[in-house]
Amino acid sequence: MRLFAAILATCWSLLVHGADDVPLIAAASDLQTALREVAQAFQSDTGQKVEIVFGSSGNMAAQIRQGAPFQMFLSADEKYVLDLAKAGLTRDEGRLYALGRIVLFVPNHSSLKADEQLAGLRSALENSQVERFAIANPSHAPYGRAAREALQKARLWEPLQPKLILGENVSQAAQFATSANASGGIVAYSLALTPAMTKVGRYVLIRQDWHAPLRQRMVLTKKAGPGAEAFYSFLQQDKARAILARNGFAMPQESR
């Protein structure tokens, strides 16, 4: 009985304790490396901290609708931000902060030739040397959509159908692409640059005009405080943009 009371008391104290003043920020999974680095630079410049939660943009948009305490939201797909803005949950329509890029990734064990025109993939397909090919699910993952567009552009989408394995998001597609059964995959440039990927394979960038731009948009929610505001403007400065560019994102010319 006493144990019961003690546990209830603990739960109660957790229930009533207020949120501390470190702003909570929701960010798309493809920003894992880059945004951590930006947050570090932000902290050493201003002495302020931010707490970043990474996840799928669609999930986090649904959570913001239900009152999640995120003060800022960096989406991999601008659609989610614009929808939230329409629903009146954000300050404004936010800013474009980066353009995602995709690469053809080939693991070390695969004989696939990685080239910009995807000619190696084509000839491997013709000689039925492709085992499995990983992309993110194009029905809801923005990087999957871009991968499908690029493959359609190269007229490889149809012949590749029986070989495709779909990741729930681009991160899972990357895991699939590195697995022993895969001949390769199309993943985010930002992921291909991480040590976990560079160790196990090689990549080649896919031309930006082969797919609709992956417009990544960030926005301050109605819950934003001064800390989140400062981080938001820091992300628009050259220092942060350089970090993003170094980690595999293209910088948008316009920001609206």
Next chain:
Amino acid sequence: MDWQALRLSLLLAVATTVLLLPVSIFAGRWMAESSFRGKILLEAAIATPLVLPPTVIGYYLLVGMGAHSPLGAGFSELFGRPLVFNFSGLLIASVLVNLPFAIQPAQRAFESIPQDVRDAAQCCGMSFWRSLWAVDLPLAWPGVLTGLTLSFAHTLGEFGVVLMVGGAIPGETKTVSIAIYDQVQSLNFEGAGSMSLLLLLISLGLLVFVNLLGRYAGRLHAYRNV
């Protein structure tokens, strides 16, 4: 290693189990003894978390307890903070999802008590509480314990519901299974592997401990009745 997440998971599992203890005893006993129209429907409703994908349950709970629902709106009116995306919301979701794990084994155990034993207790003029304490529980406790053990273990590993209702906020809703998923998402398989191993060892250890406890207590019980 994310100790904060591990601590949070253990706290959630303990709190869920403690809250489910009275639920499993009273609901289990009541379900075992009563028969009424719609009982089958109620049993099926309690079992739904076993069938539905956890992310789907999580989504319904998120909407059901979210800012626009009467429940969520009332809670944030009272406490000035939303019900979901914090530990209390996670705990409520966890209790709901674990209802079948806690109730069903207890119910089966209470059902297996012979009717004449119950009748005898009533003939002796035992009150509800006294017969629960002196007759029913000594006979049915292995079922109750099994249910609670299952709930505890299930909560430690719960993923989909926590992902949807929690929001992965460190120290508040980022449990160890979410932390492991995070590591995998950032392609840090070593970190994920070591955390998974630790979780596995802790769960195994706890389950072995509970089973040993059950066996020991069972022997004690047998001696007393000789």
